[in-house]
Amino acid sequence: EREFITKIGPVQYEIAPGFVPNMRVPATFYVNSQLDHLIFEELEHFTRSGGFGFLPAVKQMANVASLPGIVKRSIGLPDCHAGYGFSIGNVAAFDMDDPEAIVSPGDINCGVRVIRTNLSEQDVAPHKEELAQALFDHIPVGVGSQGIIPTSMDELDAALELGMDWSLREGYAWPEDKEHCEEYGRMLQADPRAVSSRAKKRGRTQMGTLGAGNHYAECVVCVRRRRDGALEVDNRLQMSVFACRVTAITGFSLFPHPTSRSWGGGVSSPQIQVVDEICNPAAASHMGIEFTGQPTMGGERLHIPSAACRGYVIIPQRDCLCMNSLRNSNFLDPLGVVMLHKRDLGSRGFGHQVATDALIEMEKAVSEEKTVLNDKQLACAKIGSPIGQAYLKGMSCAANYAWVNRSTMTFLTRQAFAKVFTCAPDDLDMQMIYDTSHNIAKVEEHMVDGRPHRLLVHRKGATRAFPPHHPLIPVEYQCTGQPVLIGGTMGTNSWILTGTEQGFDTTFGSTCHGAGRARSRNNSRRNLDHRDILEALARQNISIRVASPKLVMEEAPDSYKDVNAVVETCHQAGISRKCVKLRPIAVIKG
Ligand code: 5GP
Ligand code: MN
Ligand code: MN
Numbered sequence: 001e002r003e004f005i006t007k008i009g010p011v012q013y014e015i016a017p018g019f020v021p022n023m024r025v026p027a028t029f030y031v032n033s034q035l036d037h038l039i040f041e042e043l044e045h046f047t048r049s050g051g052f053g054f055l056p057a058v059k060q061m062a063n064v065a066s067l068p069g070i071v072k073r074s075i076g077l078p079d080c081h082a083g084y085g086f087s088i089g090n091v092a093a094f095d096m097d098d099p100e101a102i103v104s105p106g107d108i109n110c111g112v113r114v115i116r117t118n119l120s121e122q123d124v125a126p127h128k129e130e131l132a133q134a135l136f137d138h139i140p141v142g143v144g145s146q147g148i149i150p151t152s153m154d155e156l157d158a159a160l161e162l163g164m165d166w167s168l169r170e171g172y173a174w175p176e177d178k179e180h181c182e183e184y185g186r187m188l189q190a191d192p193r194a195v196s197s198r199a200k201k202r203g204r205t206q207m208g209t210l211g212a213g214n215h216y217a218e219c220v221v222c223v224r225r226r227r228d229g230a231l232e233v234d235n236r237l238q239m240s241v242f243a244c245r246v247t248a249i250t251g252f253s254l255f256p257h258p259t260s261r262s263w264g265g266g267v268s269s270p271q272i273q274v275v276d277e278i279c280n281p282a283a284a285s286h287m288g289i290e291f292t293g294q295p296t297m298g299g300e301r302l303h304i305p306s307a308a309c310r311g312y313v314i315i316p317q318r319d320c321l322c323m324n325s326l327r328n329s330n331f332l333d334p335l336g337v338v339m340l341h342k343r344d345l346g347s348r349g350f351g352h353q354v355a356t357d358a359l360i361e362m363e364k365a366v367s368e369e370k371t372v373l374n375d376k377q378l379a380c381a382k383i384g385s386p387i388g389q390a391y392l393k394g395m396s397c398a399a400n401y402a403w404v405n406r407s408t409m410t411f412l413t414r415q416a417f418a419k420v421f422t423c424a425p426d427d428l429d430m431q432m433i434y435d436t437s438h439n440i441a442k443v444e445e446h447m448v449d450g451r452p453h454r455l456l457v458h459r460k461g462a463t464r465a466f467p468p469h470h471p472l473i474p475v476e477y478q479c480t481g482q483p484v485l486i487g488g489t490m491g492t493n494s495w496i497l498t499g500t501e502q503g504f505d506t507t508f509g510s511t512c513h514g515a516g517r518a519r520s521r522n523n524s525r526r527n528l529d530h531r532d533i534l535e536a537l538a539r540q541n542i543s544i545r546v547a548s549p550k551l552v553m554e555e556a557p558d559s560y561k562d563v564n565a566v567v568e569t570c571h572q573a574g575i576s577r578k579c580v581k582l583r584p585i586a587v588i589k590g
Pocket of ligand 1: 079088110271339461486488490493494513514515516517555587
């Protein structure tokens with residue numbers, strides 16, 4: 001079997017047709033010498049066991065290469081591991097003009113967003129526990145329970161249709177948040193009528209939004225920024241359509257009775273991180289992450305760009321400006337950021353239900369039409385078929401739902417910071433750097449055989465990474481490329497990368513989405529001890545609030561691949577570029 005797999009570059013392998021039946025295009029995967037054994041051991045284990053058990057990632061990405069309408073290649077990213085049908089860390093694009101081309105359902109719009117602050121690690125240090133507790137109290141975490149305030153079916157429909165426009169209308173988002181979100185936080189194809197009532201029933205109780213209006217109005221002081229820049233207190237109960245800035249500066253808890261701990265029935269893991277290393281100062285400064293003053297390194301004076309002269313920095317000899325060597329500098333001011341990761345996983349999640357509903361219908365259609373599939377898990381439908389169209393409408397609703405959820409989490413995060421620092425989120429500069437989706441299918445234009453084609457790009461556990469000057473990325477990032485947000489684990493680095501031209505040409509503008517699991521949840525539970533893990537985190541001075549010991553084991557850093565090796569592989573392959581390395585100081589896991 002291994003003869004079908006060829007190393008075609010320093011960090012790239014190709015899987016030739018024949019590796020599995022019916023491959024229409026080759027598959028390719030990116031992995032460096034530190035990570036490749038994980039891929040090959042998984043394959044060997046499968047072969048030795050006579051093809052028993054779950055399919056290894058390489059088989060899955062090759063099976064994807066057999067799907068009708070696929071163009072160019074099926075792509076595996078360095079964080080790839082076995083998933084359902086597709087591997088996680090798998091990208092494939094299907095030609096919208098090919099009547100046979102398919103859409104395949106998956107968990108929808110799980111994603112990451114990063115909010116910056118102007119607080120340094122020293123600012124946060126004395127308040128770290130308080131802040132972690134405030135986030136834990138404010139952001140409902142844990143699987144299975146219900147949202148904070150039930151929403152009416154009509155409101156749910158509105159949220160599904162409007163996405164972040166709903167959050168904006170209800171006062172939970174800042175207008176500029178939208179600019180920094182893929183699709184401006186709203187898929188226009190969304191049609192709530194395409195969503196089953198079963199899914200909606202789950203979505204309604206789990207939306208976990210605060211509910212519009214006056215429930216907590218007496219605890220909240222609304223602060224509105226006037227056009228002249230001055231702040232104005234607004235005591236009206238109803239938050240305005242134009243999203244006044246809201247902040248709990250009264251010091252009351254926003255939720256006097258935080259009895260429920262769930263967010264959309266999914267898993268959320270806010271993390272407070274500090275900047276550990278800046279690899280691309282010019283790009284970082286566009287994200288509002290920059291050093292102040294002029295730090296020195298090894299006696300050499302480094303010129304750090306100020307707002308006035310962005311883009312001209314030259315770092316002698318090295319790509320990375322290492323914070324460790326700068327740590328003693330007086331000028332050092334590592335900025336804190338908050339990373340939110342929200343997934344709608346599990347049998348109770350809304351996005352999961354939408355995908356499951358579609359899968360059941362597609363499986364039925366596949367067997368009726370006697371379609372040959374390499375793997376039953378790859379059930380799919382022609383894009384143009386009624387089932388395919390209905391799925392895309394429902395998927396868009398689920399995507400909008402996820403953005404609404406991340407926006408509400410952002411709102412709560414801003415509230416928690418405001419409360420702890422008795423300062424408006426605005427004055428803490430709590431802008432959203434970006435929000436990336438890493439589980440979604442989207443219509444995009446890409447070059448195929450030298451001509452532009454409309455493709456339905458599936459990214460399953462992969463992040464869009466559009467290059468500089470792409471029309472779909474915000475104006476602030478036109479010169480740098482799209483920010484790409486990569487979670488590591490609760491005890492290791494996370495990253496902000498940027499998109500590249502090369503990635504746009506070779507991976508449909510996609511890169512990794514995280515570290516990727518190195519062992520299954522079962523394996524972690526059997527082999528790891530939660531006390532060891534908590535001790536290790538304590539030694540690293542990382543505050544943690546976690547819903548259960550089981551989760552500590554499943555989510556232990558050792559359960560994942562080395563995120564730095566994953567990011568290094570993407571950087572070396574040129575499909576994205578390192579920008580900012582982050583280090584966690586507090587983690588809230590649900
Ligand atoms: P997924 O959406 O595939 O479940 O997770 C995406 C990635 O998030 C994982 O591959 C992992 O690297 C990362 N991740 C998991 N837990 C945490 C966490 O607590 N903090 C951060 N920053 N990243 C995490
Ligand atoms: Mn995810
Ligand atoms: Mn075409």
